[in-house]
Amino acid sequence: MSSSRVLVLNSGSSSVKYQLLDMSDGSRLAVGLVERIGEESSRLKHTPLSTGETRGFTAAIPDHDAALKAVAAELAKDGLGLDSPELVAIGHRVVHGGKHFTEPTVIDDTVLAEIERLIPVAPLHNPANLTGIRTARALRPDLPQVAVFDTAFHTTMPESAARYAIDVKTADEHRIRRYGFHGTSHAYVSRATAELLGKAPEEVNVIVLHLGNGASASAVRGGKCVDTSMGLTPLEGLVMGTRSGDMDPAVIFHLMRVGGMSADEIDTLLNKKSGLIGLCGDNDMREIRRRIDEGDEEAQLAFDIYIHRLKKYIGAYYAVLGRVDAIAFTAGVGENAAPVREAAVAGLEELGLVVDGELNAVRSDAPRLISPEYARVAVAVVPTDEELEIATQTYALVKAS
Ligand code: ADP
Numbered sequence: 001m002s003s004s005r006v007l008v009l010n011s012g013s014s015s016v017k018y019q020l021l022d023m024s025d026g027s028r029l030a031v032g033l034v035e036r037i038g039e040e041s042s043r044l045k046h047t048p049l050s051t052g053e054t055r056g057f058t059a060a061i062p063d064h065d066a067a068l069k070a071v072a073a074e075l076a077k078d079g080l081g082l083d084s085p086e087l088v089a090i091g092h093r094v095v096h097g098g099k100h101f102t103e104p105t106v107i108d109d110t111v112l113a114e115i116e117r118l119i120p121v122a123p124l125h126n127p128a129n130l131t132g133i134r135t136a137r138a139l140r141p142d143l144p145q146v147a148v149f150d151t152a153f154h155t156t157m158p159e160s161a162a163r164y165a166i167d168v169k170t171a172d173e174h175r176i177r178r179y180g181f182h183g184t185s186h187a188y189v190s191r192a193t194a195e196l197l198g199k200a201p202e203e204v205n206v207i208v209l210h211l212g213n214g215a216s217a218s219a220v221r222g223g224k225c226v227d228t229s230m231g232l233t234p235l236e237g238l239v240m241g242t243r244s245g246d247m248d249p250a251v252i253f254h255l256m257r258v259g260g261m262s263a264d265e266i267d268t269l270l271n272k273k274s275g276l277i278g279l280c281g282d283n284d285m286r287e288i289r290r291r292i293d294e295g296d297e298e299a300q301l302a303f304d305i306y307i308h309r310l311k312k313y314i315g316a317y318y319a320v321l322g323r324v325d326a327i328a329f330t331a332g333v334g335e336n337a338a339p340v341r342e343a344a345v346a347g348l349e350e351l352g353l354v355v356d357g358e359l360n361a362v363r364s365d366a367p368r369l370i371s372p373e374y375a376r377v378a379v380a381v382v383p384t385d386e387e388l389e390i391a392t393q394t395y396a397l398v399k400a401s
Pocket residue numbers: 211212213214241283284285286331332333336337
C-alpha cells in the first residue's frame with residue numbers, strides 16, 4: 001500500500017480542526033474538530049468519509065495534548081491511526097509567517113523559534129498554532145511536520161504595496177508592514193481559476209475575492225500576488241462579518257481621547273463588534289438577505305456598505321493589474337451568495353465585467369463561470385479548499401526532501 005496520507009491541523013486557541021487526506025488522489029479519509037478545549041463541555045466531532053457518519057462526544061478536554069490524543073483515538077477506530085506507516089506528514093496551518101517564511105517549511109527547532117518571534121504581530125493566532133505543532137511533534141516526533149503560512153503567498157508583493165506610508169524607522173523597528181492573510185486560499189483559488197480558463201497560472205491576471213466571515217481581496221499577476229487587502233493584521237480592507245476593514249486611523253485616537261476607550265476595548269470593537277454585525281446586528285449573509293427581502297432598511301444599508309467597499313477593491317485591483325482576465329468569488333459568502341456577486345459587479349460593464357443572471361443563480365460545488373461567453377473578463381465562482389492546499393504543499397515538500 002502506498003504511503004500518501006497527510007494529516008492537516010488547524011489549531012486555534014480553543015479548537016483544533018483536522019482533516020486526513022490521501023494524497024494519491026487528494027481524497028478525504030476523515031474530517032473533524034474539537035471545540036471548547038479547556039472548558040467542561042469540550043466537544044469532539046469526527047466523520048470518517050468511508051461511512052460519512054458523524055460521531056463524537058461532549059466531555060472535558062483540558063488542553064491541546066488531550067484534544068489531539070482524542071482525535072488520534074477516533075482515527076484509530078477507523079483504522080486510520082496516527083501510528084500508521086501510511087501517514088507521511090502533518091501539515092499545520094500557521095497564520096503569521098512574517099517576511100521570513102515565503103514557502104511551506106519543514107518544522108524544526110529553529111522554525112519554531114521564528115514562529116514564536118512573530119507572536120507580537122500575531123498575538124491571537126501564532127501561540128495557538130505553536131501549541132498545535134508542539135503537541136503533534138510530541139505525539140509523532142519521527143514524522144515530518146510542515147508549517148504552511150497564511151502570509152506566504154503574499155510575500156511576492158512589491159514594497160510599494162507592502163509598506164505603509166509611515167516613518168520607515170518606526171515601521172521597521174516594530175515590523176509594521178502589510179503581510180496579508182488567507183494566502184493559502186488565494187493561492188489555491190487563483191490557480192484553480194486559471195485552470196478553469198484552460199490556461200497556466202503564469203498566463204492570467206486574477207482578482208480573488210475571498211468572502212467568508214473574514215474577507216480579503218487579492219490581485220494576482222501571472223500566479224504571483226501583487227496586492228492584498230489585509231495588512232499587518234486581518235483587520236484591514238473589506239467590510240467583514242465582525243471586522244470594520246478600512247477606516248481613518250484617526251477614529252482610534254478619537255475613541256481613546258473622546259470616547260475614553262482603551263486599546264483593548266477598541267481592538268474588540270473593531271475586530272469583533274464591527275463590520276456587518278456592528279452595522280445591523282447580523283453577520284450571516286443569509287440572515288441579512290432574509291431581512292432585506294422583508295424590507296429591513298438597516299440590513300439593506302449594511303449590505304450596501306459591504307458592496308460599496310468590495311466594488312472599490314475590484315476597481316483598485318483592476319488598476320493595479322492593468323489587465324484582468326478573471327474575477328473569482330470564493331469562501332462562504334462568495335460561493336453561496338448570488339446577490340453579493342451580482343451587486344459587486346453591477347455597473348462595471350465598461351470594465352468588461354458582466355454576470356449572467358441564470359448562471360449566477362445555479363448552486364453547485366464545482367468551479368464555474370457565471371459571466372456570459374461574450375464578456376471580456378471571466379467572472380468565476382471557485383470553491384476554496386485550504387486543507388487540500390495545505391496537504392498538497394506539505395506532501396510536495398516531504399516527497400521532495
Ligand atoms: P470563515 O471560514 O471565515 O469562518 P466561511 O468561509 O465558512 O467563513 O463563511 C461563513 C459565512 O458565509 C457565513 O457567516 C455566511 O455569512 C456566509 N454563508 C454561508 N452560506 C451561505 C449561503 N448559503 N448564502 C449566503 N451566505 C452564506
